[in-house]
Amino acid sequence: MVSITYWQRFEGAVADVSNFWKMLGYRTVMDALYFSRTYRALAPFSRGCGMIYMLHRVLPARENAFQPNALLEVTPEFLEQVIIDNKAAGVEFVSLEEAYRRMREGNFKRRFAAVTLDDGYRDNLEIAYPIFERHKVPFTVFASSGIASSTCELWWLALERIIDENREVRVSFDDMSETLATDTVADKYAAFARLSKWIACDLDEHSQRRAIRRMADDAGLDLAGMCRSLAMNWDELRLLKSKPLATIGGHSLGHHAIGRLSEEDARDQIWQDMERHAYELGDIPEYFAFPYGGRNAAGPRDFNLVQNLGYKLAVTTRPGQLFPDHRSYLTALPRVSLNGLFQKRRYAELLREGAPLAIYNGFRKVNAA
Numbered sequence: 001m002v003s004i005t006y007w008q009r010f011e012g013a014v015a016d017v018s019n020f021w022k023m024l025g026y027r028t029v030m031d032a033l034y035f036s037r038t039y040r041a042l043a044p045f046s047r048g049c050g051m052i053y054m055l056h057r058v059l060p061a062r063e064n065a066f067q068p069n070a071l072l073e074v075t076p077e078f079l080e081q082v083i084i085d086n087k088a089a090g091v092e093f094v095s096l097e098e099a100y101r102r103m104r105e106g107n108f109k110r111r112f113a114a115v116t117l118d119d120g121y122r123d124n125l126e127i128a129y130p131i132f133e134r135h136k137v138p139f140t141v142f143a144s145s146g147i148a149s150s151t152c153e154l155w156w157l158a159l160e161r162i163i164d165e166n167r168e169v170r171v172s173f174d175d176m177s178e179t180l181a182t183d184t185v186a187d188k189y190a191a192f193a194r195l196s197k198w199i200a201c202d203l204d205e206h207s208q209r210r211a212i213r214r215m216a217d218d219a220g221l222d223l224a225g226m227c228r229s230l231a232m233n234w235d236e237l238r239l240l241k242s243k244p245l246a247t248i249g250g251h252s253l254g255h256h257a258i259g260r261l262s263e264e265d266a267r268d269q270i271w272q273d274m275e276r277h278a279y280e281l282g283d284i285p286e287y288f289a290f291p292y293g294g295r296n297a298a299g300p301r302d303f304n305l306v307q308n309l310g311y312k313l314a315v316t317t318r319p320g321q322l323f324p325d326h327r328s329y330l331t332a333l334p335r336v337s338l339n340g341l342f343q344k345r346r347y348a349e350l351l352r353e354g355a356p357l358a359i360y361n362g363f364r365k366v367n368a369a
């Protein structure tokens, strides 16, 4: 059973899919749109002037039965196919800088797509970069400076590992005291759903980190070591930044849901990240991705905040294509998620033509409230 309730506030396009049946329903709707060709009839309304694709990790398919973060991984083969299919459909891959310029100038002669990858995983350099280079696709990696410095807790991956490696997980933190069975795959998914909701929704942003640190200590898991093994360090980010196709953007210091922080804390998280990028990479970043980035993770206060701090453009994880009206909302842009749970060419085609995104948004072009 795939349960991704926690992703309602998270970095995925499937904002409302809370269990297997809803997921199945979502796929059924996607398939119905596709095989009935309804998505083509809707294209005049659903297709935007451009898109910003969102990815996280690019990894070969894995065999594990328990992969609660599978939505964050696409295979290199799928990524390459999406690039080829987009080009065949006349979509031009551009840098975020070029996308920004076209939005500002109202230059929509040709449909464009910018590719972005969040968090700064090492596979972006080792596996995705050769694909981008082969197809001459510019891309932006939004690197959280806490992750690059190994001071940030990758709690969603830590939770996966703790549950995966144990037959039960005991949690004792504040008023939470519970022992969860994690013996079978179904147990593991149920425990992940329960604990990820608790961490992401019930606890405040700072308590959630204390909680995951406690759980990691109890399980003997080295959180800093996880960052070092999974994410690019500053040397690797400098190497990536030296590539002509690559841009490095900001993703906040501690990868918190900015909208859940006080304004002072939010500003601090974004500004310290900008300073660290400037120190390590030589330039203040110009593009920002809100961590998690759903409705609760970034709102109008935060869209203004990043603009006032000097960012030219910022992206959310709200699903949607770009429309000319977005030129007034350049720090609240939606994205098109290439989601590991939807790795089929037909789903990528649906997203490219926009029908499921338009339906999700009730055919409103801008969703920045």
Ligand SMILES: [Zn+2]
Pocket: 011, 118, 119, 251, 255, 290, 291, 292
């Ligand atoms: Zn992120």
